[in-house]
Amino acid sequence: MRTGRTCCCERCFAMPGMAFSVLGHMEVTTPAGRVDIGTRKQRMLLGLLLRSANQPVPPSQLVDALWWHGEVPSSSGANLRVYVHKLRRAFEAGGQEERLVSGGNGYLLAVRPGELDSSRFEEFVTQGREAADGGDLERASSLLGQGLGLWRDDAYAGLTDCPPLAEEAARLEELRLSALHDRLAADLTLGRHTDVIATARGLVAEHPMRERFTEQLMLALYHTGRQGEALEAYQRTRQALVDELGIEPGPELRRVQQEMLRGAPILVRSEQPTVSGEQSAGPAELPGDVETFTGRSDEIARLRAALTAAGRRSAAVCAIAGPGGIGKSALAVHVAHQVADQYDDGQLYVDLSGSTPGVRALEPIEALSRMLRSLGVEGSAVPIDTHEAAVRLRTLTKGKRLLFVLDNAVDAAQVRLLLPAHPDCGVLVTSRKLLATLDAAVCERLEVLPDDDARALLRRLLGLARVNAEPEASAEVVRRCGRLPLAIRIAAARLTSRPTWKIRTLADRLAAEQDRLSELEVDDRAVRTSFMASYRDLDSSAARMFRLAGLLDTTDISVSAAAALADVQEGEAETTLDRLADAQLMETRVPGRYGTHDLLRLFAGERVREEESEPERQQAAERVVHWYLASARRATEVAAHGRRPSLAPEPKLPGLALESMDDVCAWVDAEARNLPAIVAQASGISPELTVALAADLYAPFDTCGRFREQLVVGRLAVEACDVTGDPHYRAAAHASLGGAHNRTGNLDLSIHHAEIALAAAREAGDLRSESSQLNLLALSHRQAGRLKQSISLFHQALGLVRRQGNRYVEGVMLTNLGTTYQKADRLGEAVEAHSASLAIAEEVGNATGVAVALGHLASIDRSTGSPADAVKRYRAALDADGVAGTRETPLEAEHWWGLGQAYRDLGEIEQATDARRRCLAILDLLDLITAEERQIIEARSDSEAPEAIRMIM
Numbered sequence: 001m002r003t004g005r006t007c008c009c010e011r012c013f014a015m016p017g018m019a020f021s022v023l024g025h026m027e028v029t030t031p032a033g034r035v036d037i038g039t040r041k042q043r044m045l046l047g048l049l050l051r052s053a054n055q056p057v058p059p060s061q062l063v064d065a066l067w068w069h070g071e072v073p074s075s076s077g078a079n080l081r082v083y084v085h086k087l088r089r090a091f092e093a094g095g096q097e098e099r100l101v102s103g104g105n106g107y108l109l110a111v112r113p114g115e116l117d118s119s120r121f122e123e124f125v126t127q128g129r130e131a132a133d134g135g136d137l138e139r140a141s142s143l144l145g146q147g148l149g150l151w152r153d154d155a156y157a158g159l160t161d162c163p164p165l166a167e168e169a170a171r172l173e174e175l176r177l178s179a180l181h182d183r184l185a186a187d188l189t190l191g192r193h194t195d196v197i198a199t200a201r202g203l204v205a206e207h208p209m210r211e212r213f214t215e216q217l218m219l220a221l222y223h224t225g226r227q228g229e230a231l232e233a234y235q236r237t238r239q240a241l242v243d244e245l246g247i248e249p250g251p252e253l254r255r256v257q258q259e260m261l262r263g264a265p266i267l268v269r270s271e272q273p274t275v276s277g278e279q280s281a282g283p284a285e286l287p288g289d290v291e292t293f294t295g296r297s298d299e300i301a302r303l304r305a306a307l308t309a310a311g312r313r314s315a316a317v318c319a320i321a322g323p324g325g326i327g328k329s330a331l332a333v334h335v336a337h338q339v340a341d342q343y344d345d346g347q348l349y350v351d352l353s354g355s356t357p358g359v360r361a362l363e364p365i366e367a368l369s370r371m372l373r374s375l376g377v378e379g380s381a382v383p384i385d386t387h388e389a390a391v392r393l394r395t396l397t398k399g400k401r402l403l404f405v406l407d408n409a410v411d412a413a414q415v416r417l418l419l420p421a422h423p424d425c426g427v428l429v430t431s432r433k434l435l436a437t438l439d440a441a442v443c444e445r446l447e448v449l450p451d452d453d454a455r456a457l458l459r460r461l462l463g464l465a466r467v468n469a470e471p472e473a474s475a476e477v478v479r480r481c482g483r484l485p486l487a488i489r490i491a492a493a494r495l496t497s498r499p500t501w502k503i504r505t506l507a508d509r510l511a512a513e514q515d516r517l518s519e520l521e522v523d524d525r526a527v528r529t530s531f532m533a534s535y536r537d538l539d540s541s542a543a544r545m546f547r548l549a550g551l552l553d554t555t556d557i558s559v560s561a562a563a564a565l566a567d568v569q570e571g572e573a574e575t576t577l578d579r580l581a582d583a584q585l586m587e588t589r590v591p592g593r594y595g596t597h598d599l600l601r602l603f604a605g606e607r608v609r610e611e612e613s614e615p616e617r618q619q620a621a622e623r624v625v626h627w628y629l630a631s632a633r634r635a636t637e638v639a640a641h642g643r644r645p646s647l648a649p650e651p652k653l654p655g656l657a658l659e660s661m662d663d664v665c666a667w668v669d670a671e672a673r674n675l676p677a678i679v680a681q682a683s684g685i686s687p688e689l690t691v692a693l694a695a696d697l698y699a700p701f702d703t704c705g706r707f708r709e710q711l712v713v714g715r716l717a718v719e720a721c722d723v724t725g726d727p728h729y730r731a732a733a734h735a736s737l738g739g740a741h742n743r744t745g746n747l748d749l750s751i752h753h754a755e756i757a758l759a760a761a762r763e764a765g766d767l768r769s770e771s772s773q774l775n776l777l778a779l780s781h782r783q784a785g786r787l788k789q790s791i792s793l794f795h796q797a798l799g800l801v802r803r804q805g806n807r808y809v810e811g812v813m814l815t816n817l818g819t820t821y822q823k824a825d826r827l828g829e830a831v832e833a834h835s836a837s838l839a840i841a842e843e844v845g846n847a848t849g850v851a852v853a854l855g856h857l858a859s860i861d862r863s864t865g866s867p868a869d870a871v872k873r874y875r876a877a878l879d880a881d882g883v884a885g886t887r888e889t890p891l892e893a894e895h896w897w898g899l900g901q902a903y904r905d906l907g908e909i910e911q912a913t914d915a916r917r918r919c920l921a922i923l924d925l926l927d928l929i930t931a932e933e934r935q936i937i938e939a940r941s942d943s944e945a946p947e948a949i950r951m952i953m
Contacts, residue, residue: 018096020050020116023172024152026159030094037090040159041066042083047159049100049109051168053116056105065164118155118172121147125179128186137186138342142310144183149305151176177203177210184216188223192341196220204233208240211253222260230260282346283374286405289337290330292460295453299444303335303428306441307403308342312423319435320428322446323584323600324355324530325486328430329407331446336405336428343403343426348374350418354410355432355533361410364417368393371404371418390417398422406430412437432534432584447587448483448597457485461492466503473504480510481520482598486527493522513602520599531603534583541568545576546585547611548620549596550604553681554674556595560656564627565620593670618685623653625682625689628675630655632696635664639699646768647692647732661848661885665704676712687720688729694720695732698739703848705890705926711740718753731760731769735776742780745947750780771800775813778820787824794820811840811849819856827860834860848891851880855895858902867905874899890948893922897949904941912941923948 021027026043028035037043048065049057063076066083084100084107091099101108114120124147132140154160155169180203187196200217207213214237221230234257238249248254299320306316318335320328333349340347348371353361368389369382375396383389397420409415409431415438419427429435434445449457455478459467467474481487491510495501509519520527535543548565549557557565563573577594580586586594596604608617630651635658658664668675675697682690694717701710714737721733738753754776761769778793794817801810818833834856841849858873874895881892900915920937923929928948937943944950 017112018091018094018099018115020111021152022047022050023117023121023150023155025157028090028094030091030096032094035090035094038086039083041079042086044159044162044165045080045083046087046109047156047162047165049107050111050116050118051164053109053111053119056108058106062107065162068163069161117150121150121172122175123147124150125175125182128179129182132182132186137190139310141183141186141190141192142308144179144186146305146309148176148179148183149301177207181212181216184213188216188219190341191223193220193223195338197224198338204237208237209244211237211241211250214249215253215256218256218260227260231257282344282400282402283348284346285349285374286336286340286347287333287349289334292457293330293334294457294460295449296327296331296334296446299331299446300335300338302442303331303444304339307335307339307426307428309441312441314423314439315420315425315427316423317419317427317429317438317440318442318444319438319440320430320444320446321432321434321584323597324432324534325484325527325599326446326448326584327485328432328446330485331444332405332407332428332430336403339426340403343401345400345402346375347403347405349405349407351407352409352414354408354414355537356408361414364414365389367406367414367418372396386417393418394421397425400424402426404428409433409435411435433582434584449485449488451478451483454478454481454483454485454488457488458492461489462495462503466495470503473502473507476507477503477510480507480516482600484527484597484599486530487520487599490520490522490527494519497522513605517599517602517606527599528603528606531585531600534585535603535607538583538585539579541566541572542576542579542583543607545573546580547604547607549586550601550606550608551617551621552624552674553677556590556593556674558670559592559594561624561627562594564653565624567620567623590670621681622685625678625685625693626652627655628678629682629689629693629696631658631667632675632693632700634658635667635700636696636698638664639703647688647695647728649686649689649692661703661889662887663885664700665885665889668700668704668706672706672709676709676716679713679716683716683720687723688726690720691717691724691729691733694736698736702739702743703886703889703891705928707740707743708927710736711744714738714740714753727760727764728766728769731757731764731766731773733757734760735769735773738773738776738780742776742783745783747780747784751777751784754780767800767804768806771797771804771809771813774800775816779816782816782820782823787820790820791817791824807840808844808846808849811837811844811846811853814840815849815852815856818853822856822860822863827863831857831860847880847884848886851877851884851886851891851895854880855891855898858895859898862898862902862905867902870902871899871906874902888922888925890923890926890928893919893926893928894949896922897945909941919949920946 017030019027019029021029026037026047028037028046037046044066045062048062059077059080062080063072066080067076084102088100099110101110111119124143128140128143128147131137131143155172156165160166160169180199184196184200196216197220200213200220203210203213204217214233217233218230221227221233234249234253237253241247241249249257303318303320306318309316320332322328336347336349350362350367350370352367363386365384365386368386371393372382372389375393377392377396383392399422401424402420404418404420404425404427406415406418406427406429409429411431411433412435415429415431415435419438429438429440435443448454455467455475458474458478462474477491478488481491491506495503495506506519510516517526517528521529535546538546545562545566549562551565559570559574559577562577563570566573566576568576574592577586577588581588581594585600586596588594612620629649630653632655633651634655638658638661656663656667658667679690679693679697682693694713697713698710701707701713714733717733717736721730724730734753734757738750738757741747741750741753754773758770758773758777761773774793774797778790778797781787781793782790794813798810798813798817801813814833814837818830818837821827821830821833834853838850838853838857840846841853854873854877858870858877861867861870861873877895878892878899881887881889881895886892896915896919900912900919903909903912903915916937920929920934923946924934929946933946937946
């Protein structure tokens, strides 16, 4: 994986109207934002046009490339024109008209200088090599680094199954590797051996057959006195060459090895880079680098690129933000050591004490005084006026290459006067707050470590053997530490100081949430203390919101739910949540939703138990659960076409104003991981509330394809219903769980719970519930193959529904009956039932019912040998899906699958394949298909329907 960067070169201060990025997954941006390129074919087309930017590409070449893998469809020309039209529309939406033009020779994409990242990369490489040829290795290394920093992933990632793009990607990759060789060569000559080792190790592992990378790694190791490691690197490469290719290393690599064995002095170069002119001894105040620093490769690349970029107009200011314990200071110091040789006039370090427990933050004048003294100003000559001292600092730093590390800042105001102005200076600032108002070249917001890096950190701290001896316990410790670097270091320190402990011992101790923060303390380091420093800086309303959020066992919270939780207006809630995000105690990855990592959630739980009374905690929990109840109740009204749930209690406050199925499914998807937790939380308030909430979530879960969540919620409802002793709640709870089992294919359990629900409904004298349970029983018996029994149950249910005069439900049950007739091969009766259902759905305005009925009638058309009619009806069903707001649901997936089968019957293979892929994409999105099942289906055009579709059908 290559890393991205924020470009600071002079050219990019006047960036053109668009930016095309192909050094990774393709992206297009305009001043208006990112452009949605559209389908894979459109992305491929754009890639082909960018490959030949500013040159016309004949349509025939584009068609051959787009359909290289098989027979070119007869509609290819029309399809190409559609793709071109859609790309133009996308460009026009970003205010970039006339970019994609057509003429007699083909299609031409106009790309201005500096807009295409691969062209900028090649320009950087050319300029870097020219600088190296001219002897300016500093500039060569910087330019090559800037070019390499443009790579985010493999070139044209995800599109290289297209041969022309694969060819272009291979050319660019070869140039990238060549540029890496050149950059390492320049850094070797400059004496940056530590940097070369760090980079070359990964390259040797990734490209073991490229002997020059091994040679450069060996030289860097040798120059740092690590001759044994250098010779081991040679042996590993030799073994790889012998094993894979049956050949020995080339003469140059063998010569380097032989000279190392002799200790040839010609290989030993100065540890320091050559600097022109007299070098005065400047301040060298950096703390020692963290020997066990792990991960953050992307962030390091961006920070280094900004701090070493040529042609800057002002000092390179890099801001690093994140919550306590995330590793901000360690990253800043680590990067500072890596770029220190670029700042040969000195490196200054100041701890601003912005979040140090028990220590007052430095005033700007105090920090300025320290820095001026470090730069040689006598104490009596240091100005006492803050602004005068800031001017003096800027004067002293003019023309000097100085690096400033301003650690632990309170906010931007504390830092602003401490910044040098000269472009040869660099600054690294860390803070628990986002320093958004600083004019920073790079703003890095750190999150917890990725799982692989978190495990790697534990291995480095404890040793490979100890961690590998207990891999499962090690993974559990990392997970319990929330992948927070400070927590992992404390856990490792506890294990190191207790050599008799197994890793499993600590993993078990961390399992108890109420004790976890206490376990993560050692000597003067504690996760709780780190969090407390940020918490104490909050104003009262933000502190209250933070600790109240600790009541919830959810992954995140919406603004509306937070407003209910804290009993405030939504505008106030959003402002407060934003303040918490600025303080790095919450994060927002999706607009309008705020979350926090596990250890901070536990800390918030401690604070709410400590600072809020039991009645206040109970009232807050009730408010938010009732907000979810109101939102679920409205979702049911939309999903069930106006039917209002009847179970008490009524919500005590309003929920979301959901208007369409798109709204419902968007809400259900956003809250999918939270809703089971909220239902569980409701059980601590009242069993009736638990069952009511579960019942109100049934229709939204079912319609939006959230069957696994429905199963969890149904179990919680069944646990709660017996406490009520009320048959109404018993019927609703068992119906919820029975329906979930039906959807997930466990028919015996579905029938078991449906029978309990039916008995309870009859005990309660609830005709609507009774008809609903008969319907569920009929569905399960149908899926179990007991068609006669299913048909009889459906007729019983229809009789009850007609007595109630509920035309909407009558139409739904007629559809179910019609489907059962289909399975029984009683197609005439099936058509009659589905046609009646379609008429009722149109009568009551049930667009979903229209879509369902049309889909079933289309299926009968296929069965009776009328695939052309089936295509028309499936197309109409898909249109109805759009009207109903049931896009990206199991229902739409079923219709795409049926359409694909109908096209296959007609011999229209491309359209059939496209329809099947659309079906699989929806199932994939809903997590209703495994990668293995999808691979099997995609490999054969005659494969049976996916399991999820078979269950629906």
